Amino acid sequence: MPKPKLLLVAALLATGLAACSGGDDDALVVYSGRNENLVRPLLDRFEAETGIDIDVKYGDTSELLPTILEEGDNSPADVFFSQDAGALGELADKGILAPLPADLTALVDPRFRDPQSRWVGVTGRARVIAYNTELVAADRLPASVLDVVGPTWQGKVGYPPTNASFVAFVTSLRETIGDDRTRAFLEGLKANGAKRFDNNVQTLDAVASGEVELGLVNHYYLYNEFKERPDAPVANHYPGQGPDGEGTLVNVAGAGVLASSARAADAQRFVRFLLEETSQEFFRDETSEYPMRQGVTARAELPPLDGLRTIQVPLAQLGRDLEGTVTLLKEVGLS
Amino acid sequence: MRRSPPALAAAGTAVAVVMVLPLAYLVLRAAEADDPLGLVTSDRARRLVANTVGLGLATTAFALVVGVGVAWLVERTDLPARRALGLVATLPLVVPTYVGALALKAAFGPAGLAGEVPGLLGFRGATLALGLSTYPYVLLLARASLAGADPSLEEAARSLGDRGLALARRVVLPVVRPAMAAGGLLVFLYVLSDFGAVSILQYDTVTRGIFLEYRSLTADRAPAAVLGVVLVVLTLGAITAERALRGRAAPPRAVAGRAAPRAVRLGRWRWPAAAAVVAVAAAGLGVPVAVVVYWAAVGSSRGAAGDVLVSAATTSFGLSAAAALVAVAAAIPVAVLAVRHRSRLSRTVETLSVSGYALPGLVVGLALVFFAARYLTPLYQTVTLVVVAYVIRFLPEALGSVHSSLVQVDPALEEAGRSLGRRPLRVATSITLPLVRRGLLAGGALVFLTAMKELPATLLLRPPGVDTLAVRVWTGAAEGLYAQAAPPALLILAVSALVLWPLRSGTIGR
Numbered sequence: 001m002p003k004p005k006l007l008l009v010a011a012l013l014a015t016g017l018a019a020c021s022g023g024d025d026d027a028l029v030v031y032s033g034r035n036e037n038l039v040r041p042l043l044d045r046f047e048a049e050t051g052i053d054i055d056v057k058y059g060d061t062s063e064l065l066p067t068i069l070e071e072g073d074n075s076p077a078d079v080f081f082s083q084d085a086g087a088l089g090e091l092a093d094k095g096i097l098a099p100l101p102a103d104l105t106a107l108v109d110p111r112f113r114d115p116q117s118r119w120v121g122v123t124g125r126a127r128v129i130a131y132n133t134e135l136v137a138a139d140r141l142p143a144s145v146l147d148v149v150g151p152t153w154q155g156k157v158g159y160p161p162t163n164a165s166f167v168a169f170v171t172s173l174r175e176t177i178g179d180d181r182t183r184a185f186l187e188g189l190k191a192n193g194a195k196r197f198d199n200n201v202q203t204l205d206a207v208a209s210g211e212v213e214l215g216l217v218n219h220y221y222l223y224n225e226f227k228e229r230p231d232a233p234v235a236n237h238y239p240g241q242g243p244d245g246e247g248t249l250v251n252v253a254g255a256g257v258l259a260s261s262a263r264a265a266d267a268q269r270f271v272r273f274l275l276e277e278t279s280q281e282f283f284r285d286e287t288s289e290y291p292m293r294q295g296v297t298a299r300a301e302l303p304p305l306d307g308l309r310t311i312q313v314p315l316a317q318l319g320r321d322l323e324g325t326v327t328l329l330k331e332v333g334l335s
Numbered sequence: 336m337r338r339s340p341p342a343l344a345a346a347g348t349a350v351a352v353v354m355v356l357p358l359a360y361l362v363l364r365a366a367e368a369d370d371p372l373g374l375v376t377s378d379r380a381r382r383l384v385a386n387t388v389g390l391g392l393a394t395t396a397f398a399l400v401v402g403v404g405v406a407w408l409v410e411r412t413d414l415p416a417r418r419a420l421g422l423v424a425t426l427p428l429v430v431p432t433y434v435g436a437l438a439l440k441a442a443f444g445p446a447g448l449a450g451e452v453p454g455l456l457g458f459r460g461a462t463l464a465l466g467l468s469t470y471p472y473v474l475l476l477a478r479a480s481l482a483g484a485d486p487s488l489e490e491a492a493r494s495l496g497d498r499g500l501a502l503a504r505r506v507v508l509p510v511v512r513p514a515m516a517a518g519g520l521l522v523f524l525y526v527l528s529d530f531g532a533v534s535i536l537q538y539d540t541v542t543r544g545i546f547l548e549y550r551s552l553t554a555d556r557a558p559a560a561v562l563g564v565v566l567v568v569l570t571l572g573a574i575t576a577e578r579a580l581r582g583r584a585a586p587p588r589a590v591a592g593r594a595a596p597r598a599v600r601l602g603r604w605r606w607p608a609a610a611a612v613v614a615v616a617a618a619g620l621g622v623p624v625a626v627v628v629y630w631a632a633v634g635s636s637r638g639a640a641g642d643v644l645v646s647a648a649t650t651s652f653g654l655s656a657a658a659a660l661v662a663v664a665a666a667i668p669v670a671v672l673a674v675r676h677r678s679r680l681s682r683t684v685e686t687l688s689v690s691g692y693a694l695p696g697l698v699v700g701l702a703l704v705f706f707a708a709r710y711l712t713p714l715y716q717t718v719t720l721v722v723v724a725y726v727i728r729f730l731p732e733a734l735g736s737v738h739s740s741l742v743q744v745d746p747a748l749e750e751a752g753r754s755l756g757r758r759p760l761r762v763a764t765s766i767t768l769p770l771v772r773r774g775l776l777a778g779g780a781l782v783f784l785t786a787m788k789e790l791p792a793t794l795l796l797r798p799p800g801v802d803t804l805a806v807r808v809w810t811g812a813a814e815g816l817y818a819q820a821a822p823p824a825l826l827i828l829a830v831s832a833l834v835l836w837p838l839r840s841g842t843i844g845r
Binding site for chain 2: 027029036056057059060061062063070071077087162164167199323330333
């Protein structure tokens with residue numbers, strides 16, 4: 001074989017090998033249910049401040065949770081940064097998460113962390129009904145989320161049934177109104193021609209474009225939409241807020257350290273970093289979620305967390321029967 | 336034929352084992368499901384299968400009509416600038432389906448650049464995106480058939496008074512029928528295995544069902560494995576159906592070196608026909624390029640992160656190059672066995688080695704995730720496993736090139752080398768290798784290209800911190816962040832064009 005060809009092959013091999021060293025063996029491994037655009041600036045700062053390298057596996061929480069379960073003790077993950085308390089609760093119940101130091105979890109209101117300190121909330125997200133302000137007058141809005149199955153809203157509601165936040169919302173319904181009424185509600189949604197989307201962003205886009213009038217999403221997607229399209233005709237409605245209202249679910253994105261991690265100290269340091277004031281303000285400014293560290297204030301546009309009527313279900317309960325919720329969704333034919 | 340040397344047989348067998356192991360494991364895993372048969376016959380599974388087959392048929396029909404139509408216009412009529420138009424109409428080949436889908440959605444989806452076209456999301460959009468990316472395969476095959484067909488048939492029919500439709504039915508159609516069967520199968524398999532386009536355009540097919548099962552928040556992933564097996568069965572069914580169809584068709588006579596038949600005069604349809612060809616190419620290539628360039632420009636004006644793009648590009652190149660090298664290296668023993676040492680073993684090895692052709696990327700990814708998480712933990716979540724997936728999936732492409740170039744080497748040359756006292760290895764490097772070099776390079780280039788566009792297996796297998804261009808397009812598109820999805824998409828288009836250009840004489844079929 002002539003020499004130039006050999007060189008070419010060698011060069012290709014070298015690139016191949018260089019690519020293979022992309023995943024760093026010594027790095028702290030974070031499985032992140034939160035997306036890269038959001039998490040990456042934080043990681044860069046963490047790496048710069050601590051000198052600890054991080055490799056991240058990004059994915060939906062609904063993909064990463066079964067991945068961790070499948071991997072068992074072999075999991076390369078050190079930290080799980082979840083979009084949903086339910087997924088953290090399930091891992092905690094299965095003994096996969098190790099307890100965090102008490103001074104770390106004490107930074108957060110007990111409502112938003114595991115009673116046994118195996119996970120801690122980092123940011124809070126309220127379930128809302130996003131509505132198209134050109135198509136729906138504020139006085140027509142459904143008082144309770146259970147009302148969106150009525151004939152008024154036939155074919156006008158959008159929701160992301162496979163999204164972890166939606167699944168958590170369904171679990172919370174099961175805990176408050178029982179399995180039978182929850183099933184009836186889901187069947188009602190389906191029979192009412194509610195439109196299914198893959199995720200919250202698509203759902204909110206559909207509300208903004210008028211494809212649907214109402215969307216069952218988390219509160220902060222609205223502010224995300226405003227960044228792209230400042231004049232989008234969308235607003236948030238917090239259901240269940242009347243004097244006899246059932247309240248709305250305030251879930252958390254939170255983090256836990258895996259019991260199988262060989263780098264527990266660094267992993268805890270990362271969780272602590274997420275709860276530092278700077279990081280909490282970053283989340284507030286970037287995502288408009290509720291900061292979970294006590295003393296850091298939320299954005300002024302949001303109803304204050306203390307004044308919000310929340311449902312009477314402890315977050316730790318959301319993970320207790322995740323399987324049951326998924327089965328219910330499947331039986332109704334929504335996932 | 337001589338007995339195969341043990342080292343060669345061992346290498347070939349090893350390749351074959353690696354090829355089938357994951358699929359075998361997937362079947363085992365599917366059998367672990369509580370009620371696999373119940374899952375297969377559930378309403379949901381039946382709906383997914385019906386959607387997939389429906390989309391496959393619609394897309395195939397679209398690709399056949401457009402592909403054969405353009406081929407006929409280019410080969411048989413007085414279409415203006417027909418050579419250039421023929422080339423332009425082939426170009427959508429460089430557009431991966433998920434890029435085409437992303438472009439359609441960004442241009443005509445909700446809040447699209449060019450205004451919303453109702454009903455784009457779902458069946459219609461998916462058919463359009465997949466059809467526009469795949470009709471060039473039919474076009475290439477149909478052109479090759481038309482160009483190689485005996486023109487005297489058409490002239491005879493014409494002299495007997497056949498015109499227009501009658502001529503098409505009695506002469507042209509039989510000539511392109513094998514090409515339609517082969518091209519149609521290619522398109523149908525493409526649709527079965529597509530994951531990116533149907534996800535972006537939100538149409539529920541089996542691949543999408545597998546992915547949703549895979550990330551269903553529950554530990555039980557056996558249902559995903561069951562759907563994976565269903566998809567493989569669908570694929571095998573399609574291949575079998577095509578074989579049966581092809582078997583019945585009488586092979587048309589092909590002759591070389593005859594004058595082409597008289598061009599059909601299109602008359603006043605000449606320019607409208609040219610406009611139609613241009614419109615198809617514009618929809619297949621122009622829209623994606625325009626949308627992607629627009630969003631890339633908008634994205635860079637907003638200061639999108641360039642280092643992320645560079646790192647994804649480096650990863651894509653590295654992984655694809657590694658896949659190309661390994662695939663060609665693995666193809667060599669299989670091809671040598673098949674060409675020089677025909678035996679039952681060599682036939683089995685060859686059949687198993689091309690089985691990746693019938694395995695959708697998502698299924699390969701799923702099988703490897705399952706297998707590696709339990710039994711290959713040191714390889715689990717490493718780039719090595721990604722490369723293995725690419726090789727399993729794309730070995731048939733390397734094998735095709737290596738095989739056909741090896742067939743052309745006269746064994747007498749190798750015999751002569753040996754009789755002059757050279758050792759077998761020296762004969763291979765000094766005589767055979769220089770003669771098959773072009774084939775190896777072409778095979779490697781094809782694998783490189785397809786690996787670089789690969790999405791679903793990469794999505795499941797990539798380790799933490801590793802992103803490819805295709806994955807970046809997908810994550811951006813899934814979240815509606817077009818400015819983030821566009822630059823990697825543009826890069827994929829550019830590299831595809833660069834790699835395909837030198838191969839075009841080979842792909843255009845004459």
